[in-house]
Amino acid sequence: MSFRFNDKVAVVTGGSKGIGRGIVRVFVENGAKVVFCARGRADGEALQAELNKAGPGSCTFVPCDMSKEDDIKRMIAFTVEHHEHIDCLVNNAGWHPPHKTTDDTTAEEFRDLLNLNLISYFLASKYALPYLRKRQGSIVNVSSLTVTLGQKDAAPYVATKGAITSMTKAMAVDESRNNVRVNCLSPGNVMTPLWEELAKLTPDAADTIKMGEKQQLIGRMGTEVECGLAALFLAADATFCTGIDLLASGGAELNYGIKTQIPS
Template sequence: MARYADKVVIVTGGSKGIGRGIVTAFVENGAKVVFCARGSAAGEALEAELNPKGPGCCKFLSCDMNKEDNIQRLISFTVEQFGHIDCLVNNAGWHPPHKPTDVTGAQEFRDLLNLNLISYFLASKFALPYLRQRQGNIINVSSLVGSIGQKDAVPYVATKGAIISMTKAMAVDESRYRVRVNCLSPGNVMTPLWEELASHTADAAAAITDGENCQLLGRMGTEAECGAAAMFLAADASFCTGIDLLLSGGAELNYGFKNQTSGSK
């Protein structure tokens, strides 16, 4: 059964990884999806892959989420194509290579804030007039590390923690319009970005194995599982607003070897 038939959904950063899993889940459940990314090749390929399968459909739009006019164009394009908006999934973002705070530049931090956080704010701002008309919902994709921290990743963790807080504040404001605002925080999910980060280590295969061993379930999550979680928040979680849904395989639970002082002087 198509759980989101004829609903109109926007997914930012939808051509790869977690975004691709979310776009796929909505199309498979009957939605009309507009998704964007900076590069065109992967987005056009996903559009060509999903549309013949249905039962929903998708349209790809090249968009730079660092640019406010591009974000406005994304919202306008969706309304022109489909007449309304039922759900906005803010997902576009990046995890830079790990780097200690004292060698991280202020401009690097500002640039990441612009992409990972301010783009979420702007997309929500421009979509809200349409979401209010439909009593729709917003899903902000954050990260487990926004709640538990991560080594040598202060700017990234800061942006993801801010997304969680912004979600709660926006949920309060938008409740008067019956617009729900929720957060989805994946832990380790096997995506092209995870593979890229692993490639910056001395042993990429070992890094992936270590990543798998961080979860109680002994594996990483999948793109499809991210899509299923987003579908739950959009279609089923009708009495949930302001929540942060951890998609983590239990990574935040139990004790583990966490001593960062070993070998330090």
């Protein structure tokens, strides 16, 4: 039996929960050796134990705070010490803060979010690229459908994601001379712990989730594993794609809907 990413070495940031977990799972199921990180140990170690039992690939959890440059350097160094090379970097760790108006948002909050959602993607790419170039590997940046749609009371989040999509294109240009492909994956609504946490902040969480499910033409939210399959497509199969933004959105960006917020 042949696996689509057999013996390839991948680094996945924010891999202990949600979309990152789906990516780690699909990569291991396809034969990859994955190093993944998060801040919390318990979920990371539990996932590592579960996936290593099933194989055929393997994974190693490394505690790492992606908002800290030294942690990022350590995670890349750990990967190379253990696996000698890196074939793919998936930048995924990020956060969507609770919805807030621009008036209520401080510069400090925006700067912290930029640091986690954008600068960490840049730094992980910077430290992984010397190894990716040797293997003619690729980077997959998890961005967001909000880059296309915008989103209410979320200007800093949407701005960080827009910058990820733009940075992806710029790095695709730069790294073409090294045969490294750089793409992004933009999920729409995907049911994850983050989505659930944000729903809990609304007056009726169950109703918010129901509305979220109806926002896609496909009539449901996406799953972690579907995001994993889309990331694997970019890493393993999309060898003629660089600088693209793959929407994994269930068609949420199509058709007209009731969007005006001005009471008639």
